[in-house]
Amino acid sequence: MYCIHLYIIDHIDVVLYYLRKKSKYSVNSRYKYTTVDCLFKTKITDIYAAYANIESKNCVATIENDIREYINGYRLMAAIPWNTIDNVLIPVNVKQKNHWVLAVLSLIERHIHVYDSYRAAKHDSFVREEIQKLAQLLPMYLSMYYDDNINDTQDLNIPFDVTYVKDIPQQRYEYLSDGNDICVETIDAELLRIRYGALLWEYAAKKMEDGAVRDNEAPPKLNRKPCSEMDSSEIVMIN
Template sequence: MNVIRSLNDVYYMDAQNLKDGGQEHHLMEYINGFRMHAAVPWHTVEDTFIPINIKEKHHWVLAILSFSERCIFLYDLYESSGHNSAVLAEIEKIAKIIPLCLQACDFYIKKGIDHQSHPRYKDKESSDMFDVLFQDDLPQQPSGSLDCGVFMVMYAECLSYGHKVIASEFDPNALRTRYAALLWDYGIRKQEANVISDVKAPARPARQSRITSVTEVVDV
């Protein structure tokens, strides 16, 4: 997100410098799959999951960039007066900057998206902002708690497995225990394999996941 903020600052000062000065370079590396955290090019997937920290609110949200819908779907676990405007201010930076970078790295050609015929693109310029849609009926973080990070990770896991995020309360303590166990197991296997880089580390085993009717937690 720091890359997005830097690009957004340059864009507002001088849009031409965004391209001429090479300011797009770092974000385009992610789009093309050259960064460890995003090991595949964006044109090979349907959606991109982006965890976003709202610094003003000390809060985490999940943004899902849908290329087929030309939309950013926003998953936020907290609702209060004035909260959405602060979140939207950050999300709009992504909605403005990413289309410029997609165009610059020939994403639409690689993805096979025809701006003249695609129903979500034909009435838009390639540099126009992506739409932003707040998702409703989500499990909500209790006021004053610090559970936003673990809820955001849970949203990402549910959605990546094709599960619907159900509007009932997750158990944040159970989730923390589960993710700690997964990280511990991965760290032990990494140590046993004598590797120090995630690129060289043993692949995580395939997982069978489901949503339980009681806890709504994905079991391992």
């Protein structure tokens, strides 16, 4: 089961990479976005757990540096700094249900829109628990690094509002990346996987045919300070 989970993560990350690349080079698109990878939410969860436990001595400075790198566009291939776009696509794994949902963070609206292909009372409670971690922590990091790019009249430490989008089927990421309405037709999951595989194969074949050389899309790395033990005055309480 663990190997299958890693296999799924790899496939999701590949799709998200090509969406980042599409956004980065689609200069005429009105829908400005970027994506993170599957590990982003795991790091948020680790930070949340450390802050929620007042007696924890775990140092999360290194993980917080990782979040800062995501926001500044230093973490991923074909990344875009968040102060240059309007939306961030975040894959969220609901571990208790072995289920994935998509959270779309609107930086302009200070709002998280959650797209979930399955709705049920108990299931929804697990999803809300995971999304709340994003809603509470992300405003803090954005206020630390993007004060100059966001309206000063807003209290950046107020948690983001969250909307759970209703009446949606399983859907394709590119409907969101192109800013289109969600397709309501039933989707054949197996056919969708074949379609993505064919698109990636066609992309690679065209690059070889044209003799194209891959751009160096690796982001620059920041120098990191060594992690020190957390001081009691630095502990953040999470309700």
